[in-house]
Amino acid sequence: MTIGMVLLSALMGAIVIWLFRQTINVQPWEAQAAIPAVDAGAVASTPAKTALWVFLGVASSLFALFISAYAMRLSFQDWTPLPNPPLLMVNTAVLVGASLAMQWTVHAARRAEAARVRRGLAASGLLTLAFLAGQLVVWRQLHAAGYFVTASAATAFFYLLTAVHGVHVLGGLVAWARAGLRAWRGSEPGAVRLGVELCATYWHYLLGVWAVLYALLVSNDLGLAICSSAASF
């Protein structure tokens, strides 16, 4: 649970800094004479972007707690590690490719190059689907090698963590489909750009989560080193 606590402390720390900036040098009881006009360009964020960041906070909490649970279990004596399926490396590379393609799409969308946006979206979508297919193949390989979900704690956690990550990727594909719909229908560039940017942020986030999960799942030494402090609770 230490991991969950550390993450939440970091989030709370961020909130404290934010609130400090809201409260310092502010006398709420004083009325304001005139309200300055809001410059439309000065608005830092849109509701959709804020919502995505809040959602990433929720997802981080979820993954941190799954990892906390994994860490607690990992420290037990009877832990039997899984073999490391080599295909995972390929899948990881594919997911990195999807993320890069998304970033490339963002650049295209910022320059309002509709054709490139479509190409970029198609590429990232295909790579993402390839990643999911690759994860399924890994499942089948493990299954064929006799590592069922119930075979050991390690297999159970492997299937669980990859499934949770995969479901988040699938959810991302819904947003990707909506962004694609806008791009193919030729919606106005601002809307296309927003959709693509949101997707890109989410894709990078899920890549980051996968990197952490991958490191923990394939390397028990690393996992134990990171998690050793968590074992004691």
Add this chain to the structure above:
Amino acid sequence: MSSHVYHDETEFAPPAEVAEVELYHPHSFIGKYVWSQDAKVIAIQYAFTAIGIGLVALVLSWVMRLQLAFPSRFAFIDPSNYLQFVSMHGMIMVIYLLTALFLGGFGNYLIPLMVGARDMVFPYVNMLSFWVYLLAVLLLVASFFVPGGATGAGWTLYPPQAILDGTPGAHGGIILMLVSLSVFIIGFTMGGLNYVVTVLQARTRGMTMMRLPLTIWGIFMATVLALLAFPALFVSCIMMILDLTLGTSFFMPALVSKGQQLPYSGGNPLLFQHLFWFFGHPEVYIVALPAFGIVSDLISTHARKNIFGYRMMVWAILVIGGLSFVVWAHHMYVSGMNPYFGFFFATTTLLIAIPTALKVYNWVLTLWRGNIHFTVPMLFAIGFIFTFVNGGLTGLFLGNVVVDLPLSDTMFVVAHFHMVMAIAPIMVVFGAIYHWYPKITGRMLDDTLGKIHFWITFVGSYAIYYPMHYLGFMGVPRRYYAISGTNFIPESAQSLNVAISLAAFVVGAAQIVFLYNLAVSYFRGRPAGPNPWNATTLEWQTPHTPPRHGNFGKELPAVYRWPYDYGVPGLDTDFIPQNVPPSQVAAEAWTKAPAATEG
């Protein structure tokens, strides 16, 4: 205030909205009231559903009290039924009533109105949030009717017993319970994103974070807590469902049940407890923070005095929220943890008393020399302070490991958490309903019925829970269907149980007065007018009462001041709404000022 004269202001600054919200325009009755995307209608839907299922839980508590007062007199209460009633009562009240009502009900109604927005920022997602919540409630209700009935594992659902033969509902009920919770969390996350982003992004011009009413601060921080804490419950639900259906061993150790070696091995039941309470303790504050916020506004409005220490109140809300994540293991002192960790969690638990006490002092200091109106909302607000302080003080007892060990699993704990987490928040719920009902319906609730409701509920709650502390001290255990053959519990404990049950029936029945008041006042209540309490916040300044779709008519209000300008001298009224510019106030003060000050 009146001594200031402002020269440099524009007379009227039309609000420039951050982004004009694309409002959904319903075309039919169904579009307007059933598949509604208007946060106000969604709020009412949430409130009706939550109160409806809460009444079921109230009846369950009656049945439990029947059994405790008159053991084995009633054939329809057998030991496994009793456990089912205990479990479902707790689960419904904590999650499906209080969480849903405070955040889904009051959050939806008040956030857009109080921050000066036309609606939530994502109305469609907001609508989905309610329907997903309704689905969760239906799954919960369905669990009563599956073979074996609802789960009887206690509201904490501890494995391994929650999914072993012999626990009521170990096969059907528990699955529906876990699925229902997961669905609830998904629905809540949809709503929660809306509440947070609306507060952050859709505030009207001039509404800085430091001008938000404390109600909004409470709901906002509670939503943040819920968004971060509910994943812990989600994780534990998913893993327990897998243990139950696929036969994994996340929580299930190797064990022998009814002479059979079960296929589980190596799981860790303590892991579930950690995850559950990592959610479960913040959940206390998910319910308490909105109550704190609302009660601050009720006290300030009905005592005609600005809230004492506004910034301190905001910081206290944040500190309480932050600390609530590092105290969870105080629910697990009896689980055999390392004493050093017990010491750590006892310390953090007691630390929470500091910001909480600050808030209580600030409420009392707000009342101090205020112009207190003993309206029904004010009575409930003061009732909250009493019950909350009472329950909070027993929390200091239980936060200490050495005191908790003997008292854990006794009626003392039941009395403590009902006082602090059931009675105190429900007092605020009632106060808030009496306060905002005129805005929601345009009519006042009946005052006399309200006072009857208050006094029976308030005094009755003490009649229920005060003696329960003594039962706990005697060692009467909780969750037990019946007790016999014990020497340490005197006969008189049974008479005390009868008295408690009688009080519980009376308090429960008194809620009929409240429901009657709600129903009758809707048709026959005194018309309220736009601002019956002379309140400053924006929801009372809407052009229509009840507010129409879009809330504020043609133009959003601009905000010039904080929401606590009460008791202002030298004006016609003793309050200044948030959207009144200082020039208007100065002009009025000028005409009222005695001639001498001109020289």
